[in-house]
Amino acid sequence: MTVNVNFSGNYQELVSPELTERLQTIANKMNDGTAAGSDFLGWKNWPSTIDAELVSRIQETAKKIQQQADVLVVIGIGGSYLGSKAVLEALREPFKSATGVEIIFAGHLVSGAYLKNLMTYLDGKEVAVNVISKSGKTTEPAIAFRFLQDYMEKRYGQKAAERIYVTTDAEKGALLDVAKEKDYARFVVPDDIGGRYSVFTSVGLLPIAAAGYSIESLLSGAKRAEQELVEVHTDTNPAIQYAILRDHLYRAGYPVEIMAVFEERLTFVQEWWKQLFGESEGKEGKGIFPASVLYSTDLHSLGQYVQDGKRMLFETFVNVESVGDDLVMQQAANDSDELNYLAGKSLHEVNGAVQQATAEAHLSGGVPLITLSIPALDEDTIGYLLYFYMLSCAYSAYLLDINPFDQPGVEEYKVNMFRILNKPGY
Numbered sequence: 001m002t003v004n005v006n007f008s009g010n011y012q013e014l015v016s017p018e019l020t021e022r023l024q025t026i027a028n029k030m031n032d033g034t035a036a037g038s039d040f041l042g043w044k045n046w047p048s049t050i051d052a053e054l055v056s057r058i059q060e061t062a063k064k065i066q067q068q069a070d071v072l073v074v075i076g077i078g079g080s081y082l083g084s085k086a087v088l089e090a091l092r093e094p095f096k097s098a099t100g101v102e103i104i105f106a107g108h109l110v111s112g113a114y115l116k117n118l119m120t121y122l123d124g125k126e127v128a129v130n131v132i133s134k135s136g137k138t139t140e141p142a143i144a145f146r147f148l149q150d151y152m153e154k155r156y157g158q159k160a161a162e163r164i165y166v167t168t169d170a171e172k173g174a175l176l177d178v179a180k181e182k183d184y185a186r187f188v189v190p191d192d193i194g195g196r197y198s199v200f201t202s203v204g205l206l207p208i209a210a211a212g213y214s215i216e217s218l219l220s221g222a223k224r225a226e227q228e229l230v231e232v233h234t235d236t237n238p239a240i241q242y243a244i245l246r247d248h249l250y251r252a253g254y255p256v257e258i259m260a261v262f263e264e265r266l267t268f269v270q271e272w273w274k275q276l277f278g279e280s281e282g283k284e285g286k287g288i289f290p291a292s293v294l295y296s297t298d299l300h301s302l303g304q305y306v307q308d309g310k311r312m313l314f315e316t317f318v319n320v321e322s323v324g325d326d327l328v329m330q331q332a333a334n335d336s337d338e339l340n341y342l343a344g345k346s347l348h349e350v351n352g353a354v355q356q357a358t359a360e361a362h363l364s365g366g367v368p369l370i371t372l373s374i375p376a377l378d379e380d381t382i383g384y385l386l387y388f389y390m391l392s393c394a395y396s397a398y399l400l401d402i403n404p405f406d407q408p409g410v411e412e413y414k415v416n417m418f419r420i421l422n423k424p425g426y
């Protein structure tokens with residue numbers, strides 16, 4: 001398995017015949033379409049059934065974008081940006097550029113300074129835009145697109161339309177109307193795949209391919225996960241194991257999960273994971289609150305709370321077995337920094353010691369620990385990892401009797417905002 005799960009407690013004693021039967025019932029209901037929210041289970045078989053023609057069209061479009069632009073501005077929020085951002089950050093080696101275009105995100109926040117400075121940054125560079133919104137009516141990206149569409153038309157006139165790519169619903173939404181009116185190239189967000197489960201659709205694939213990464217490898221990792229994780233094997237299926245552990249810890253009085261990473265490249269996988277689990281599970285007064293830390297950085301900040309604060313936390317470490325480029329500590333002639341005891345050790349080994357030391361410290365502070373190990377940070381592994389999380393998330397939510405695929409709570413702020421801004425009808 002590409003993801004391996006370890007637990008600081010006794011996993012075996014958590015697995016009862018009743019729990020296994022419950023999980024099997026969940027699997028059956030997902031398969032026969034009777035699970036809550038089954039209309040949004042399109043992501044489940046997507047990696048094995050994705051249309052090869054769609055993949056080719058995405059790759060051809062990515063090539064075209066690379067020929068016409070230095071920068072691709074990707075406009076979107078939530079699931080319409082976090083998947084591609086997570087993959088791009090995880091794959092990009094520190095201080096190295098990807099081989100394709102530079103990707104810059106917009107529309108994920110409302111900031112005049114951000115947009116104004118972005119447009120100044122774009123001056124003098126060749127630009128393309130991919131605007132992504134499943135509903136086609138989310139306010140934050142719509143505002144960003146209004147400015148960027150205007151910017152593109154001023155710079156490129158009629159030809160702006162050749163540089164604007166729209167990813168939205170096939171049949172409805174304001175963005176679809178604009179795309180049709182202006183004759184922009186269009187990609188579809190499938191009806192039965194919600195935003196936070198959409199990373200393997202055009203939503204994630206077009207920006208990732210435009211940046212120069214292999215979407216074929218990403219999809220083949222996801223497909224392997226789909227095939228390997230299909231059976232409810234409590235002994236060997238990591239998606240089932242992670243769901244069982246989360247459910248156990250939640251019921252044992254730990255309502256907060258902290259995902260801890262030791263590689264900065266994974267910080268946007270954390271952000272994607274927070275949306276995935278937070279929006280899927282946090283309903284009806286239930287659900288684990290998903291939080292995140294980057295270690296060592298946060299050992300010198302939130303580490304104090306984790307060690308010693310209110311006992312309601314469990315941690316999930318993501319351990320990357322091999323990280324590529326590395327450095328080895330050398331013996332110094334004069335040991336004035338007193339680091340010669342590290343001579344001969346690679347920084348990956350030292351980082352491993354940080355991880356082990358933190359695990360021991362937090363365990364002794366009463367913080368249960370799950371460890372997810374992955375072999376490397378490449379397309380295949382990241383594809384596998386993200387599919388693993390989506391599947392495990394569905395099981396976790398169903399174990400709480402929650403529909404994983406809606407997000408009714410997000411509406412309240414939107415209604416208030418429309419009222420505050422005097423939108424007609426509010």
Ligand SMILES: O=P(O)(O)OC[C@H]1O[C@](O)(CO)[C@@H](O)[C@@H]1O
Pocket residue numbers: 077078079080132133134135136137138141195196279407410
């Ligand atoms: O793709 P859209 O429709 O713009 O939605 C963006 C995000 O907004 C939410 O609907 C929440 O409002 C998320 O679930 C979604 O990922």
